[in-house]
Amino acid sequence: MLTVVILFLFFAIVLYFLLGGADFGAGIIELFTSDSNKTRTRKTSYQAIGPIWEANHMWLVIAVVILFVGFPTIYSQMSIYLHIPILIMLMGIIARGTAFSFRNYDAIKGQNTQKLYNHIFAYSSVVTPLFLGIIAGSAISGQIDFAANTFLSAYVFSWFNWFSIAVGFFTVTLCGFLASIYLIGEADNPTDITRFIKKAKALNIAAFVCGGLVFIAAEFQNIRLAHWIFGSAVGLTAVTAALVSLVLLWITINRGKKMIARVFAAFQVTMILLSVGYQHFPNFIVLKGGQNLSLLADHAPEKTIGDLGIALLIGSLFILPALFYLYYSFREKGKSEV
Amino acid sequence: MNDFIAARSQMALSLGFHIIYSCIGMVMPVFMAISHYKYIKTQNPVYKNITQAWSKGVAIFFATGAVSGTMLSFELGLLWPEFMKHAGPIFGMPFSLEGVAFFIEAIALGFFLYGWGKFNKWFHWATGVLVGVSGILSGILVVSANAWMNSPAGFDYINGQYLNIDPIKAMFNQAWLTEALHMTIAAFSATGFAVAGIHALMIYKKRNIEFHTRAFKIAIAFAAVAAILQPFSGDLSAKGAAIRQPAKSAAMEALFHTQAYAPLIIGGIPDTINKKVNYGIALPGMLSFLEHDNFKQEVKGLDAIPFKDQPPVGITHYAFQIMVITGMCMMLVGVLYFIALWKKRKWLFKGWFLKLFILSTPFGFIAVEAGWTVTEVGRQPWIIQGIMRTSEAVTPMPGIQYTFYLFSLVYFTLSVAVIFLLSRQIKMVPELYDR
Numbered sequence: 146m147l148t149v150v151i152l153f154l155f156f157a158i159v160l161y162f163l164l165g166g167a168d169f170g171a172g173i174i175e176l177f178t179s180d181s182n183k184t185r186t187r188k189t190s191y192q193a194i195g196p197i198w199e200a201n202h203m204w205l206v207i208a209v210v211i212l213f214v215g216f217p218t219i220y221s222q223m224s225i226y227l228h229i230p231i232l233i234m235l236m237g238i239i240a241r242g243t244a245f246s247f248r249n250y251d252a253i254k255g256q257n258t259q260k261l262y263n264h265i266f267a268y269s270s271v272v273t274p275l276f277l278g279i280i281a282g283s284a285i286s287g288q289i290d291f292a293a294n295t296f297l298s299a300y301v302f303s304w305f306n307w308f309s310i311a312v313g314f315f316t317v318t319l320c321g322f323l324a325s326i327y328l329i330g331e332a333d334n335p336t337d338i339t340r341f342i343k344k345a346k347a348l349n350i351a352a353f354v355c356g357g358l359v360f361i362a363a364e365f366q367n368i369r370l371a372h373w374i375f376g377s378a379v380g381l382t383a384v385t386a387a388l389v390s391l392v393l394l395w396i397t398i399n400r401g402k403k404m405i406a407r408v409f410a411a412f413q414v415t416m417i418l419l420s421v422g423y424q425h426f427p428n429f430i431v432l433k434g435g436q437n438l439s440l441l442a443d444h445a446p447e448k449t450i451g452d453l454g455i456a457l458l459i460g461s462l463f464i465l466p467a468l469f470y471l472y473y474s475f476r477e478k479g480k481s482e483v
Numbered sequence: 484m485n486d487f488i489a490a491r492s493q494m495a496l497s498l499g500f501h502i503i504y505s506c507i508g509m510v511m512p513v514f515m516a517i518s519h520y521k522y523i524k525t526q527n528p529v530y531k532n533i534t535q536a537w538s539k540g541v542a543i544f545f546a547t548g549a550v551s552g553t554m555l556s557f558e559l560g561l562l563w564p565e566f567m568k569h570a571g572p573i574f575g576m577p578f579s580l581e582g583v584a585f586f587i588e589a590i591a592l593g594f595f596l597y598g599w600g601k602f603n604k605w606f607h608w609a610t611g612v613l614v615g616v617s618g619i620l621s622g623i624l625v626v627s628a629n630a631w632m633n634s635p636a637g638f639d640y641i642n643g644q645y646l647n648i649d650p651i652k653a654m655f656n657q658a659w660l661t662e663a664l665h666m667t668i669a670a671f672s673a674t675g676f677a678v679a680g681i682h683a684l685m686i687y688k689k690r691n692i693e694f695h696t697r698a699f700k701i702a703i704a705f706a707a708v709a710a711i712l713q714p715f716s717g718d719l720s721a722k723g724a725a726i727r728q729p730a731k732s733a734a735m736e737a738l739f740h741t742q743a744y745a746p747l748i749i750g751g752i753p754d755t756i757n758k759k760v761n762y763g764i765a766l767p768g769m770l771s772f773l774e775h776d777n778f779k780q781e782v783k784g785l786d787a788i789p790f791k792d793q794p795p796v797g798i799t800h801y802a803f804q805i806m807v808i809t810g811m812c813m814m815l816v817g818v819l820y821f822i823a824l825w826k827k828r829k830w831l832f833k834g835w836f837l838k839l840f841i842l843s844t845p846f847g848f849i850a851v852e853a854g855w856t857v858t859e860v861g862r863q864p865w866i867i868q869g870i871m872r873t874s875e876a877v878t879p880m881p882g883i884q885y886t887f888y889l890f891s892l893v894y895f896t897l898s899v900a901v902i903f904l905l906s907r908q909i910k911m912v913p914e915l916y917d918r
Contacts, residue, residue: 199549199589203582209556210582213567214575214650221568224560228880231557236893239550243897246546249905250539252911300880445572445648452650453579460583467590475597 146447146454151427151440153457154211159418161204163323163411166316168201170324172241173271173317174344175263182340187263189331190324191249197475198245202238214453218443219429223280226289226303228277237273240265243480271317278316282309282359285425286368290307290433307362315359318352319414326394326410330403342398349391373424383420489884490562490877495859496887497551497558499852500701500894504548506851508588509622509667510674510705511541512595512615517701519608533698535599536912542596543904547897549589561885566866566876569645573638574631576650581624588617619667626666627659633858634658634727635867646796658727661719662858668709668716669854672813673847675706680844687837691912703840706847707817713810718773724861728868729783730792731861733858734799736770737763745770745782750804754794758786760800802856809850816843873897 171190178186213220224231248262283289283304293299325345330393332338363370374380394409427441484492485791487851515537522530556578560567594602594610601607631637637653639646682699686692733739737748739758747770775782785793816839820872823830830836866873878882 168631187841198591200586200593202549202553203586203589206553206556206585207582210578213556213560213717214579215572217571220560220571221564224557224564224567225880228561228878231561232886232889235554235557236889238553239893239897242546242550246542247900249902250543250908252539252907252915262913296881360580443576448648449572449575449650452576456576456583458580460586461579464583464586464590467587471590471593474602475593482653 146451147444149454149458150211150215150450153454153461154208154215154440155422157204157211159415161202161208162319162418163414164201165204166274166320166414167327168198169241169270169317170320170322171328172267173274173321174324174328174341176267176271177321177344183263185337186328186340189328189333189337195470200471202242211453211457215238215428215445215450216443217445219438219440222289222291222430222438223284226299227280227283229239229300230279230283230304234273234280237269238275241269241273244269274316274320275313278313279304279309281316282312282381283350284430285421285428286366287431287433287435288366289430292433306366308359308368311355311359311362315352315355318348318355320418322348322352323410323414326398326406328406329398330405346396362466370421370426374420377424379423380420383416383423386418387420390416410415477478484884484887486792486883487874487877489887491873493742493883493887493890494558495856496890496894497555498859499855500850500898501548501551501555502855503720503848504544504551505618505622505625506848507544507677507784508548509543509615509618509670511537511544511678512611512618513671514674514678514701514705515541516608516612516615518698519611523604524606529694529697532694532915533701536694536908536915537698538596539908540905542592543901543908545592547795547901549865551894551897552585560776560816561886562878563866563876563895564878566871568866569871570632573635573645573648573653574628576627577624580618581621581628584617584621584624588614588621591617592718602859605606619670622667622670623663626663627654627656629858630662631656632642632866633724633731633777633862634867635870639858658723661716661723663715665716665720665854668713669847669851671705672709672713672817673701673851675704675709676813676816676840676843676847677845678702679706680840680842683837683840684844685909685912687834687841694912699840706813710810710813710817710847714814716763717807717810725782728862730785730788730794731799731857732774733783733788734794734796734861735803735857737796737800738782739786740771741772741784741787743779743781744768745774745780745784747773751800753800792864794861799857799861802853802860806850806853806857809846809853813843813846813850816840871886 175183175186175190195483209220212223244265246263248259248266251258251262283306286304286306286308288306288309289303290298293303322345325341325348329338329341329345332341360370362368369376374384390409390413394406394413397409427439428437429440429443430438432438445453515534518530518537519534521527522534556811591610591613595607595614598607598610602610631653632654636652637649637655653680679699679702682695682702685695686699720736721732736745737751737753737760738745739760744767746765746767748760748763748765751760753760771780771782772778774780785796805831819836819839820829823836862868864872866875866876
């Protein structure tokens, strides 16, 4: 059952990255859109994410619940040493979620209030994935120090380091990239499609640059990232597959095959997560001094893991078909309206 | 402010904020489903307007409730890491299931809010019902986790170790049913009275009378029934607390001395130094009767509990009094409504009668907050009754007072924003729904 629970955890993280990430990306793109096009971008992204955004963010809740029920030591140590970035991420989540629904459900569409909602939505769409990335980076950066005895070394340098911050920016650019690929398929006129393709290209380059920065920062901080990724056949295959899919992605976009492009984009991000995750497994958190918190060692008692696994299996029987139908039907209904 | 008090205040604030949104998220979908059903059956457009107007309110509340709930799932760890480390595997079962229920609720809400005119009408209606059912289920599950803190079960505590963990037993602890019942009824009566009160105000102001009257009738029907049932469920809860948490029970009643023919003390100011209650009304024997169905039975007072294991008496007693008083008022208003409905229909159009409901608008939520205070403050100094102290659970990170200030600011801003948006929704009713 432990395997099932770990698979669900990975599954939830990947899906949150893909779906929640694309969702954050919609806000990121809005921030980097010229004023004249903002309204149209907003309309497209509202149609695209309106019905599904709440559901997209549930994957985070699922991942957190799996962590605190199944891996309580990991959850509580992360909560202690990464308190500050988690707090900032939470502020981002609350600002973003409320601003998004307030701007749609404010009965009077005043100019100033709408402007305020838009600003909050766009900026928090950057802050949230930035700090999600920082948290993820900090988990493997090896800067969390159980023996730290000053406030700075225990609660600040655990996450405020080049590597974590580089991972944060890499995450932001990936989210933007995912969203632009997604929105290409949602746009209903050639001008917007060209616009989103341009954005996708720019963000693709940005993601590449940030990815490079992550490697440089890793070298700088003696994090064996290159070894994790290129040191195993699986890691190497995953990275190669990601690169190949990137090339295929651009070919399919140029040929106008939007759905296939989405699959490639999702595949690429999954491969990135897999390549880091595989070699790193079963460790979840790398501590200063080379110790680790591991999914295989630091888990809850068998009975809890067993019950959690059953709950997740039964739950997914309800969730997955319903979720699939939600995506499917709003795609179809969206089409028929246009 | 020290870190421990700051952490407790932040948790209290976050839960106190979230509880309002969860109640509304549980109950409003049920109201919407009723008016939606009436619309499908009668084709009267007023019901469609009511459903849509309500659903916009629900979207605002649901989004706020969802993000504040997400925050709570992290805050448990941010503030109480030691608690979560041990309790997570034991009382995590209801949380995992709640995650599932919450997920289904979010999916169903997507269908419902964006599905007008796009689906078969009964399918669309059913998604609305599903929002309500999964919302209520989530509420019950979370309350069952809280009940475990009051009535720990499903493990053996041996030499500081949590052994033989059984999450299912933990979920179905002795307190879960009474607590879940009490909270669900409370959600219906609080939301019902709040919604009915707002519509009553609009009727009183003679705005869109048909719209508001029909909306009022749906809300008050649930609110009145819930308010009349609630004292019975409260009685069950109190009897349970008397057995499982005598300290909480004694603090609620401000009963300082263990005694037979224990009095029920109404109101009053507890004096913890001289161990007596000033200015209260004491009904001799009533407490013995309420807790044990017997006027003579001895009831444990605070003197039976070591001082270091006693909860704050003042707050617990006041909160309990406020809950009971507002609860009784709502029950009375509920009874009056049914009298009006059956015997005195002309009351329904009288100003004084409407004023009663306008006045009752906040009562339900005041009672919810007060009741929540009773259950949480009354359990202190324990985070897991009799097993782990709250002070042992708190995070080692210093400076929690600043995060508390930050959270206070965020919740204050959000509350203002939600009230602002809601008032704009209500203001727009004539323009959006008057034809």
